[in-house]
Amino acid sequence: MRMPGIRALIALILIMAAAALAGRAADCASLSRTSLPDTTLTTAQSMPAGRFVPPYGRPVDKLPAFCRLAGVIRPTSDSDIRFEVWLPASDWNGKFLSVGNGGFAGSINYYAMADDLRRGYATAATDTGHEGDAEDASWAFKHPEKVVDFGYRGLHATAENAKALIQTFYNSAVRHSYFDSCSDGGREALMEAQRFPEDFDGILAGAPANFWTHMLAAAVEIIQGMYGKDPSAYIPSAKLPAIQSAALAACDAQDGVKDGIISDPLRCHFDPSVLLCKGKDSRDCLTAPQLSTLKNLYAGAQDSHGKQIFPGYMPGAEDGPAGWAPWITGSGPGKASGPVYAENYFRYMVFQDPAWNLLSANVDITEAMADEKTGAILNATDPDLGRFRTRGGKLILYHGWNDPAISPLNTINYYNSVVAKMGAKNADSFLRLYMVPGMQHCFPGPGPNWFGQTGHPTAKGKAYGVFDALEEWVEKGTAPGDVIATKYLEDDVAKGVQMTRPLCPYPQIARYKGTGDTNDAANFVCRAP
Structure with missing residues (x-):
């Protein structure tokens, strides 16, 4: 007699659940009528759990059901800022997490959005106002407003729209808002903290390209020195293993462990002269012109007066698939990302001349024009974060010591400038920097490179996740200390842990x-250098 009653109750529950889902689906569709400044919503669609196939790139799987919103923002007649906002259909954690871009942007980062959605966040992303490859800046040719959209306007407008849509969908304001990204996304992060401190409560900025103008002016000087003036000065990628081996031989053991990682490159006094060929040229040595190039790469680019334009690279991880080869040396002169980025930037953003020649350019004029034309739009170097601190914002920076794309010293320089401007005590109340031994650009490299940064979430909590530590700081006032980074075998979580190491x-x-397994973070301690 009780069974029919139970069945009826179950049926009623299922009907109510279906009705609730249908109601939420209707809520999603109704958002298409939401009025937002300078904005047209083009999509308001309830997406089922499972696989999502984005407009470009590979599909993403194992997503919860969500409300997908897409639109375009046009603050000027030349603007075309595409953005998306994803809202969990259930189990929203009450937070908003926005993601950024790499390179010249040009696409929406669906994969970072998917990571965030799986963890219960409402999330948003933008293409920053144009569509295209991350290395291509031709869209900026004779479109100055699009450069502004890329520089800062697109991300800010997206954040404002996302918060309004979240409020409408859930009938509840965001409890806490966050931004997490790397590379140009790190520049975007600092731009937000400096220009729009109300947008986010917590910001995680990795390897920020925040001194954009000098970073790419330096690339011009380095490239000219490598093969523009003397082709024999070019270092073939085949010689990178020998360079790395010599650097490790000089400095690897300084932290007490010989493990293929230089933990403190600032105190590595590696003399590249040991690589000078004593006889015939080979892949195991450098000719005199090549040695000069290597020293310049470590020292950093300089103008004609000997003033540093941008800091140099650190020794110890020159080799490998994500080392200097794809970014600096390439498969031949000019066949690396560094010259491609520099050429696109100066042709289309600075000089508005598609025929501009990187190899014949005057470095001093190039640097000055970059600052004049785009410095105020693209650079995020203001050390005064007083407004961000006053409203309770928290900022965590991180950078791989062996980044071949953006010198890690640039991030240290910015951190030091904030401390100098605001005072050590004030800076310590809202700012942290973590330098990651053996990590290259944003993630790859031989060092411990998985610590909860963008694209690499962890479920282990604040001890193992820098983003989790940021949340604890924002929401509970617990300032972060050491964070344990993990190196997985072949960078594959499924293959198990190779090593752990504290980030200090x-x-x-x-x-x-001095004792214990050198692959275990428990046997290391953070100390002043």
Whole structure:
């Protein structure tokens, strides 16, 4: 007699659940009528759980059901800022997490959005006002307003729209808002903290390209020195293993462990002269012109007066698929990302001349024109974060010591400038920097490179996740200390842990205690250098 009653109850529950889902679906569709400044919503669609196939790129799987919103923002007649907002259909954690871009942007980062959605966040992303390959800036030719959209306007407008749509969908304001990205996304992160401190409560900025103008002016000087003036000065990628081996031989053991990682490159006094060929040229040595190039890469580009334009690279991870080859040396002169980015930037953003020649350009004029034309739009170097601090914002920076795309010293320089401007005590109340030994650009490299940064979430909590530590700081006032980074075998979580190592709040570094497994973070301690 009780069974029919139970069945009826179950049926009623299922009907109510279906009705609730249908109601939420209707809520999603109704958002298409939401009025937002300078904005047209083009999509308001309830997406089922499972696979999502984005307009470009590979499909993403294992997504919860969500409300997908897409639109275009046109603050000027030449603007075309595409954006998307994804809202969990259930189990929203009450937070908003926005993601950024790499290179010259030009696409929506669906994969970072998917990571965030799986963890219960409402999330948003933008193409920053144009569509195209991340290395291509031809869209900027004779379109100055699009450069502004890319520089800062697109992300800010997207954040404002996302918060309004979240409020409408859930009938509840965001409890906490976050931004997490790397590379140009790191520049975007700092731009937000400096220009729009009300947008986000917590910001995680990795390897920020925030001194954009000098970073790419430096690329011109380096490339000219490498093969523009003397083709024999070019270092073939085949010689990178020998360079890395010599650097490791000089400095690897300084932290007490010989593990193929230089934990404190600032105190590595590696003399590249040991690589000078003593006889016939080979892949195991450098000719005199090549040695000069290597020294310049470590020292950083300089103008004609000997003033540094941008800091140099650190020794210890020159080789490997994500080392200097794809970014600096390439498969031949000019066949690397560095010259491609520099050429696109100066042709289409600075000089508005598609025929501009990187190899014959005057470096001093190039640097000055970059600052004049785009410095105020693209650089995010203001050390005064007083407004962000006053409203309770928290900022965590991180950078791989062996980044071949953006010198890690640039991030240290910015951190030091904030400390100098605001004072050590004030800076310590809202700012942290973590330098990552052996990590290259944003993630790859031989070092411990998985610590909860963008694209690499962890479920282990604040001890293992820098983003989790940021949330604890924002929401509970618990300032972050050491964060344990993990290196997985072949960078594959499924293959197990190769090593763990603490990441220390700068300027501390991790030192081996002297006993125990050197692959276990528990046997290291953070100390002042």
